[in-house]
Amino acid sequence: MKLKIPENRKIAPFLVFYIITSSQIGLGVLGFQRIIAKDAGTDSWISIIIGGILLQILMICIYKMLNIVKGDWYDVHAFIFGEKISKIFSLLLAIYACFKMITVLRGYIEIVQVWMFHTFNTFKFGLAFLLLSVYIVYGGFRTIVGINVFSMIILFLVMPLFLYTVPYANPSFLKPVFSHSLGEIFKAVIGISYSYMGYEIILFIYPFLKEPAKSKKWAHFALLFTTLFYLYIAILTFMFFPVEAIDQLIWASLNMWKIIEMPFVERFEYIGIATWFVIMLPKVCLYLWISGRMLKRSFDVRLRTSIPIIASLCLIVLPFMENRTQIHSAIDFVSQIDLYLTGIYIPILFICVLIVWKVKKRGKTSN
């Protein structure tokens, strides 16, 4: 069963750039330094590059796969396993998207609670955030893409603020280069996989692209941008803090803003964190939309009915994660799933699709 997307609900190919970058850049940026530096120290910027290259290869595979199937992730599963099993897989993907959404939202609320207001109410803020997200998702896929573009523009404005650390930068902190073994550098690649997650969005939005073949270069360009963005933040961080201190900083990127002194703003982080809301928003909207969409594909539930239900379920779960340990174990859990998805599942899927495709083609020619 293939769904036809009407032409007026499709999007221009270049918008793929905004969708992928805005779903990749989010919570991870604020604290990935500690996770990668744990294994590879200041050499972990190499891991960022390696991760970026691996992702580009993966993107080639994904596009090839989608080209064969001409559909979304549901169709990929249906292509290999058939419709019935695909329904189960899609349900799992919907649950994964919910998980992702919950951790992103809770992670952001935690930052607000730690950095700004200690008594900040998780439930109330979650309700407001999800109401807004439901409202956006009701507007349709094109509205979500609009929010993506908007959040990226905000990110472009926030980016230069990290340059405030340059007067304190100490390039010798990066030396000696290659002082870690290859094994350690690859461990750091695993560490950054959570921050790189979000490229898999393309597996859901592919049917919504007007000219899929043209969007390919934009997808690669988006991955390049994210890689360079992480590289930029990582190098600035490693020059700003000695590697011995990065270990203790949970949100190193926010710590970098502590150096900013402005005559009219005493603490700049407040503005930065509030702005980060706009950067988090499209992520939550996209994952909400994905879970609704997967339910629609498999059980034919209308998005208008499924979205509020999913959102309220997530809202109920949200306050149950109370402290740092719980939140971080949830994030760790999701990043484990991410890792298996990126490293094992998608490559296997790609190989399977290739095999099935070859078999089907042979079947056709022999007939």
Next chain:
Amino acid sequence: MFIPIFCIVLLSSSGESRILDELTLVNSIGFDISESGDKIIGVICNPIFQKDAPPKNNVLSAKAELKKSILQVIQEKSANPIATGSLEILLFGKELTKQKGILDLIDPFTRDPRIGTAMRMAIVDGNVREFMEGNYGVRGNAFFIKWTIDTAVNHGNLPKTNFHRFLVDFHSRGKSPYVPIIKKERENKIKIIGVGFIRFGKLVHQISMEEAFFFKLLTDKYSRGWHDVEIDGYKASIQNTNTKRKFELTKSSPPYEVTVKIHLKGVINEYTGIMINNKALGKLETKFEEEIKKRSLELINVFKEKDIDPIGFGRFIKSEDRKFNYQKWRDDYYKNLTVKVDVHVDIDEVGIVE
């Protein structure tokens, strides 16, 4: 339409409100040791803004057991909640730094998200409460102290310093932190009297501002400052307008040898002799070069004796030598480190008279 309005109403109730007029906006905090030596005195200073007059400096202090939160005790004395977001100055009493160390006291400042790392940090020679009770400048004490430190960094002999730099030096292996030392001169005057060096949180050594000129040349990549040179019984005051300092690892296996290359550009601001000609200038330059070399090496030897490394030789060698062993460096290599100082002085201008 309904949803946005609902969100606004909802969000306005989900945080705490803090009204600026109803806060005690602390902009300097100081710590001192009690006379008996078993308690810590915490002092805060918050400006009280007045109409058409400089802000009044309101000083509150409290005594607490060691390692107890002093802010809490002070809070009990203050009518409004204390807000530390605009903290500019962090002070420590000299006796406290010498006897008890400041490590435990610094921890809350690194942990608190509301405290900026660009604040200035200093050691007070004398009683901290007395120091903070003075009335300096037109914008309150904190800004006056901050600007005094900044001016000394930008135009004087004080090497670059703030809380962030302190923390970086403190955390990174192979460099010891340093802190400026200030003193109250009169009711409305303060003076930076030197630079103090910290080892494991305790003040172990102190140099005067005159010596700090050489320390600044060694520790800062680019520096400025003032120094007087005596030549043939005349005195010349040289302003260091731009100095570049570079480290070179001339022997990259233990015992290490580091060459410090200093290229100083200066102008003469004051000369008690009659005329400056090229010959005198050349002589002056050589004299100055020799003096920098001699005094820098003296300084380095003292640092070695006190087992501190505020210039950061350890950190430098760590970044150059892949086989660097920090433990051995601490135990052995630092003591046997050879430092060579290679100075080149260029005095370009002599002012507008010859």
